[in-house]
Amino acid sequence: MYTTRFLDVPPLDSVAGTVRLPGSKSISNRVLLLAGLCEGETVIDGLLASDDTEVMLQALAALGCTVERSGEAVCIRGIGGELPVREADLFLGNAGTAMRPLTAALAVLAAVHGGAFRLHGVARMHERPIGDLVDALRAIGCRIDYEAAPGYPPLRIGAAPSGLHALDAIRVRGDVSSQFLTALLLALPLATAGGSSARISVDGELISKPYVGMTLQLLERFGIAVERDGWQRFTIPANSQYRSPRTLRVEGDASSASYFIGAAAIAAGGQPLRIEGVGLDSMQGDIRFVDAARAMGAQVDGGAGWLEVRRGTLPLRPIDLDCKHLPDAAMTLAVLALFAEGTSRLTGIASWRVKETDRIAAMATELRRIGAAVETTDDSIAITPPAEWRAGAIKTYDDHRVAMCFALAAFSRCAGAAPALPVRILDPRCVGKTFPDFFEALFGVAAARPDDIPVLTIDGPTASGKGTLASAVAARLGYHLLDSGAVYRAAALAASRAGVDRDDEPALADLAARLDLRFGADGVWLGGDEVGESLRLEAIGSLASRISAWPRVRRALLDIQLAFHRLPGLVADGRDMGTVVFPVARLKVFLTASAAQRAERRYRQLISRGISANIDSLRADLEARDARDQSRSVSPSRPAPDALLLDNSALSIEDSVEQVLAAWQARTPFG
Numbered sequence: 001m002y003t004t005r006f007l008d009v010p011p012l013d014s015v016a017g018t019v020r021l022p023g024s025k026s027i028s029n030r031v032l033l034l035a036g037l038c039e040g041e042t043v044i045d046g047l048l049a050s051d052d053t054e055v056m057l058q059a060l061a062a063l064g065c066t067v068e069r070s071g072e073a074v075c076i077r078g079i080g081g082e083l084p085v086r087e088a089d090l091f092l093g094n095a096g097t098a099m100r101p102l103t104a105a106l107a108v109l110a111a112v113h114g115g116a117f118r119l120h121g122v123a124r125m126h127e128r129p130i131g132d133l134v135d136a137l138r139a140i141g142c143r144i145d146y147e148a149a150p151g152y153p154p155l156r157i158g159a160a161p162s163g164l165h166a167l168d169a170i171r172v173r174g175d176v177s178s179q180f181l182t183a184l185l186l187a188l189p190l191a192t193a194g195g196s197s198a199r200i201s202v203d204g205e206l207i208s209k210p211y212v213g214m215t216l217q218l219l220e221r222f223g224i225a226v227e228r229d230g231w232q233r234f235t236i237p238a239n240s241q242y243r244s245p246r247t248l249r250v251e252g253d254a255s256s257a258s259y260f261i262g263a264a265a266i267a268a269g270g271q272p273l274r275i276e277g278v279g280l281d282s283m284q285g286d287i288r289f290v291d292a293a294r295a296m297g298a299q300v301d302g303g304a305g306w307l308e309v310r311r312g313t314l315p316l317r318p319i320d321l322d323c324k325h326l327p328d329a330a331m332t333l334a335v336l337a338l339f340a341e342g343t344s345r346l347t348g349i350a351s352w353r354v355k356e357t358d359r360i361a362a363m364a365t366e367l368r369r370i371g372a373a374v375e376t377t378d379d380s381i382a383i384t385p386p387a388e389w390r391a392g393a394i395k396t397y398d399d400h401r402v403a404m405c406f407a408l409a410a411f412s413r414c415a416g417a418a419p420a421l422p423v424r425i426l427d428p429r430c431v432g433k434t435f436p437d438f439f440e441a442l443f444g445v446a447a448a449r450p451d452d453i454p455v456l457t458i459d460g461p462t463a464s465g466k467g468t469l470a471s472a473v474a475a476r477l478g479y480h481l482l483d484s485g486a487v488y489r490a491a492a493l494a495a496s497r498a499g500v501d502r503d504d505e506p507a508l509a510d511l512a513a514r515l516d517l518r519f520g521a522d523g524v525w526l527g528g529d530e531v532g533e534s535l536r537l538e539a540i541g542s543l544a545s546r547i548s549a550w551p552r553v554r555r556a557l558l559d560i561q562l563a564f565h566r567l568p569g570l571v572a573d574g575r576d577m578g579t580v581v582f583p584v585a586r587l588k589v590f591l592t593a594s595a596a597q598r599a600e601r602r603y604r605q606l607i608s609r610g611i612s613a614n615i616d617s618l619r620a621d622l623e624a625r626d627a628r629d630q631s632r633s634v635s636p637s638r639p640a641p642d643a644l645l646l647d648n649s650a651l652s653i654e655d656s657v658e659q660v661l662a663a664w665q666a667r668t669p670f671g
């Protein structure tokens with residue numbers, strides 16, 4: 001997951017390959033609650049790992065359920081209709097799928113068994129209405145108090161003074177959020193133990209019916225057969241009891257699929273994009289996004305648990321659609337509208353106003369930012385594609401879906417934008433709510449023109465602070481990091497292990513060409529060995545300095561370095577990054593510091609690692625290396641003509657990082 005302040009998504013051209021979706025948030029949290037309420041163990045496979053499921057898991061644990069995780073699976077031992085913990089303070093973040101059903105379940109449980117519970121979340125959660133659900137629960141005798149503003153969390157739930165009653169005449173509004181009805185359906189089987197059935201009537205036209213359909217299907221998997229009279233009346237039979245299905249697999253998230261269906265609908269590339277985890281058989285309403293994408297021109301095939309999508313008509317056909325049944329995925333349609341020939345209109349989206357943010361306002365502002373003409377009403381949005389695309393820094397309002405759907409704006413070339421533009425996503429971490437690795441998944445299937453993938457190079461003499469600066473800058477930008485010195489050091493280590501003479505250029509080049517080198521999160525691997533520590537040895541650095549003077553060795557190591565040039569961008573440090581390996585780099589920094597400073601830094605660095613060192617010999621050695629690097633016939637170390645010269649002798653590390661980031665920012669269209 002990217003936890004940077006912003007992520008610049010370069011102009012993207014095509015998609016291909018396979019993407020596996022994380023589990024559905026809606027299914028995950030429903031299944032977790034049901035598993036928590038029934039007796040015995042339920043093993044849930046494919047559960048979404050995200051902020052919203054995490055708060056639900058923590059709440060269940062706090063309420064006395066046993067939660068065990070093993071790999072991708074989670075095993076829940078439920079409370080079986082009892083209430084082992086009678087008091088709890090539950091923080092539910094911004095997870096509506098946890099707040100609503102837990103309110104209902106705890107209100108009913110506390111009414112039957114007694115107890116005192118507090119439910120609260122982040123500030124935005126305290127602005128999301130829950131009054132209709134509370135009214136319905138109060139009407140059957142539950143005790144729920146508002147701690148602050150009436151109608152909104154935080155809530156306090158307590159014992160019911162006169163028990164539950166009027167179970168046969170429960171009323172709930174259905175026209176604001178279907179989550180209130182879902183919450184009641186999930187919780188009310190608990191109220192039927194006394195021998196009465198529970199009958200719910202919906203006031204107003206029920207929105208998001210497919211979500212309620214999903215609730216009913218999942219209840220059935222847990223042994224609860226709800227009788228339904230259209231979408232207006234629901235009856236839970238007397239003495240209903242949750243029965244664990246023992247094992248259950250969560251479908252991939254259909255809303256998450258929408259970003260990839262959308263990408264494949266607009267991106268070039270003859271191959272289809274395969275999406276696994278959700279298919280045309282899905283129980284999720286947002287799978288209807290497939291029909292909308294087809295109507296706009298996408299070619300979609302699919303079966304049970306898979307989809308294959310390719311571009312059909314482009315520009316897309318504009319769409320005029322009532323989105324009541326796919327409120328979440330409809331946001332993706334709003335961005336796809338940028339790729340249509342004419343104005344698209346999405347209606348029936350009043351519920352957008354009470355989601356993670358006011359999504360109608362948010363989408364309108366951000367679509368305009370990149371050049372679209374947008375008109376909104378209380379429950380609709382109309383989007384006309386940009387006459388001229390602009391590079392936008394998209395605010396995400398702590399709303400995962402805003403972040404994900406605007407990533408599609410990076411395909412602006414496919415809409416004819418010239419030049420094609422990157423898109424900046426502010427606070428990309430918000431995707432953690434439902435799809436923590438969304439951007440990694442996107443970069444795994446999307447391709448960009450090499451010239452569009454930005455590179456920042458940092459060259460300079462030994463111990464000038466290149467590695468330190470490069471890794472800090474890469475971390476701030478969310479870019480890949482190439483420590484090219486480590487590549488030369490790995491070749492030196494391999495040569496030393498194989499006993500190859502440091503002057504035998506052909507043998508060294510042969511060895512370098514066959515180097516089995518892998519840089520991973522788990523370290524640097526040479527063949528089967530983790531060599532991170534060995535590479536830092538001074539003797540290996542010294543040998544690297546010598547063998548790096550051989551032209552054929554340099555050539556043999558070129559491909560390993562070029563392979564780091566991947567989405568979303570690269571920071572590369574070395575001697576010839578800006579001059580030879582990445583001459584098209586957008587920013588080339590040449591970092592220097594006085595020899596005395598550098599010797600001192602290297603000395604401290606070695607001592608802090610517990611390696612003994614002598615400052616005079618270090619200085620002599622680094623001056624010898626400088627001389628060799630500067631005088632060799634190929635790729636001598638020198639600044640590129642267009643390099644930014646930075647002498648950091650008197651700068652702190654933070655100051656150097658800030659200076660380089662400022663120079664970088666000035667070279668982006670967001671500067």
Ligand SMILES: Nc1ncnc2c1ncn2[C@@H]1O[C@H](COP(=O)(O)OP(=O)(O)O)[C@@H](O)[C@H]1O
Nearest residue numbers: 462463464465466467468601605648651652653
């Ligand atoms: N601007 C700076 N001011 C002070 N010390 C620095 C600065 N930049 C780097 N250092 C320190 O100097 C040492 C050598 O830096 P390093 O990044 O390993 O250099 P290089 O990659 O150029 O060989 C490190 O211990 C680092 O913390």
Ligand SMILES: Nc1ccn([C@@H]2O[C@H](COP(=O)(O)OP(=O)(O)O)[C@@H](O)[C@H]2O)c(=O)n1
Nearest residue numbers: 462463484485486488544545548574575576
């Ligand atoms: N792009 C590069 C990177 C390193 N090198 C060589 O590889 C050696 C080891 O690189 P490094 O950056 O890890 O080492 P230091 O000299 O900074 O300790 C350097 O001394 C350079 O001679 C190179 O020639 N070209």
